[in-house]
Amino acid sequence: MSDIQYTKLRWLLTIAGLFLYVVDILTDIGLALKYFQEKHFVWTGLTLMFVLVGLLVTQIFSHAWYRDDMNDVLINPEGKTTIQGMSKGGLAALHLFGLGIFTRYYHLLKQGFKVVWTTTNPYIVEERRDVHHNLFCLATDLSMLKLFEAFLESVPQLLLQLYILLGHDECSFIQYLSMAFSLFNIAWALVNYRRCLRRSLRDIKEMPSGLPTAIYLFYKLCTMTSRILSYTLLLILSSYSTVALTILWLLWTTWAHLLQTNFCSSRSLELLYRAVTGVILIFTFFNIKGQDTRAAMIIYYLFYCVINITAPLLLAFLKPELQKTTFFRTITGLIFGGSVLGLVCLVLYYLLLHPREMWRQADEVDGMGNEPRTTSRIRKFLQL
Template sequence: MNCATFPKYSLLDWFFTLIGVCTFLFDVGSDLWVARELYTRGELMWCGVFVGFMLLSSVVLQLFSWFWLQYDRDLKGFESQASAGNAVLFSGAKRVNLLLFLHVCQLGFFIRHISAIWQGFRVWWRKGCGSEYAVYLTHDLSMLRLIETFCESAPQLTLMMYIMLRSNHARLVQYVSVGASTTSIAWMVVDYHRSLRSFLPDKDKQGWLSSVVYFFWNLFLIGPRVASVALFASVLPCFIAAHFLLLWPIFVIWAWRQGTDFMDSPAGERLYRATIGLIWYFSWFNVAEGDTRDRSLIYHMFIIADTSILLTTWWLYRDAEMTQSYAFSLILSIPLCYVLGLLIKVLYYCCFHPKLWWPADLGKATYDVTDGVEPPVDVQVDGASFHTINKRMGRHAANFYTTNTSSAVKTNECVATNASVL
């Protein structure tokens, strides 16, 4: 085995994984602290809703994690790699039963972090050996963090803004918390996007300037969406659940109509489509092959119409006296921020989107891969021989970046099923 052929896993990657664990623990601790504050103030209903978001997110994450572990066991060599002392608590004949118990105890996501840290440390200690498996683990973590962001962080942020609006009073720390949460959500989308791009070969890496522009258009699109939902809830709290239950099935059906194929079983795919419906309630990202420009346009037009209805409802039902100091500013700034986000998104794809280079035998022409362009090359080959691919993320990268079925991606996906992770 030539360790030099594996995808590079740097010490910086290991530190980011370590920071991810710390962030995860801090997020859980801060959520429990907020729930305790709501409980002590006698707001039992909102305390229950807040904790409900935590439990829902945790259950969804454990289900995804367990499904993926089940699928990965079918990969040739994966079981021996995972049991070879490369992951904490992931060895021995009773490993599967232990993992099932940990997932039932809602610890599967945390154990994945620990496993990635341990494997990353071993890669650094062994100077590159096992790098491919470490990269495999980090890609799954990236997707799980994205799911957690929209299953827990976005709804909780909406609830925090609702409480501020209903009480018509907020401390400085609450403003800072809302700003930090919104920023964190937008940054998590950027982190996911950067992870997804690692499956594109012969590519210009996404630089810091490109990442910053990508971050801002997500910030200016997600922020107004969350704010408009919170404003609507502040005047008609009993109807916000009806609003979500009206839109969520529409998004799920749309995902089903697009023929998503992220998971490897019907049950897993149904879970994925249900999760996509929740994510689309707050933000857009592509999930299937096809003309993504048209889909994105349809989505944004739909969200603009829905947001306009939410803001109009808030304006008509608001307490004019209580909201006099900020009502006019909000009704203007929220639509303007969303439009600004769309303009920055167009600017990103026109000027800052990384380009792909065609392979040498196809010429040196550059190819700007947007959501609607097919990369004419294989995935997951940074100048290295193919050994394994996280086929879930590889398939998703193909769907995210292509319009037509990429034969290279499909070929590598079939090879991955029987490939060794060593």
């Protein structure tokens, strides 16, 4: 069972993730206050908007998942009107005040502490395996919410601050701090989600830490950073590029709709989920249906290369005075270098390091049709 043990290191890393989450939001709020004092009201509004959108969406999904678990007869066989000691009213109040993720951190850290730091171990082997697996299910729910938050808040925030920095020559210490923690939060969300997801599903092979994790992280960060820089150049070229980004979001959201995702228990939440996946697909590729997507990924990254080549060329053609500047050469080099490195890491990861899935055949004892809704929900999470 060592492959699914929730260790002391994992418990400490959960605290590190909470720290990054809090500091990322606080630095963004501090930056918004600075813009407000300098009377940059549009930048203030956009900076705060990304923070609020990330908070709002994660609260909505967190509350919905708690309610789903409360109604699951395998998780709540006695039909109790509370879950994790919270009533429906208390649950709604916590999420209304934006404390949903903090509530999940509290329960995960509390239950994890009892398991990994308590010297007495009353569980038999099978019970111990189930306890550790439950902890990873809690961690996976939390990591999915953090992934949503990263792409709804940290990623667009990084794009906005790069646009302000490069397009308007506005720089400050708090701005650099905000960008740094946004990048750290994105990296953490990606790696933590990948590891928690695979450990929460017993029939999926776990990817070893070390080189495979590093290659995966380089693939994601390099491709995402080069794309964000390309979008930044397009925004510098014209603020109307936001219209093109909106159209791109609508196209990816429509694609998710055509795939008929069935992630949520209600129609309205499903539409919100598809809108969120549309945002994620603007910046990076994820398998949103758990199917073979080799052809879709190839098409996606061909389109990715077109954008990364077109953006610098358009800026050089329409604003030739920038061609010889250090700024233009540096950003262009980062875009092309990041694209090449990211795609090389992508190929290495999927050819050599990505575990080949071996799904179990369901049976009467452990069949997938009899699993709790928590595990069933996790199976529908974005796949790597």
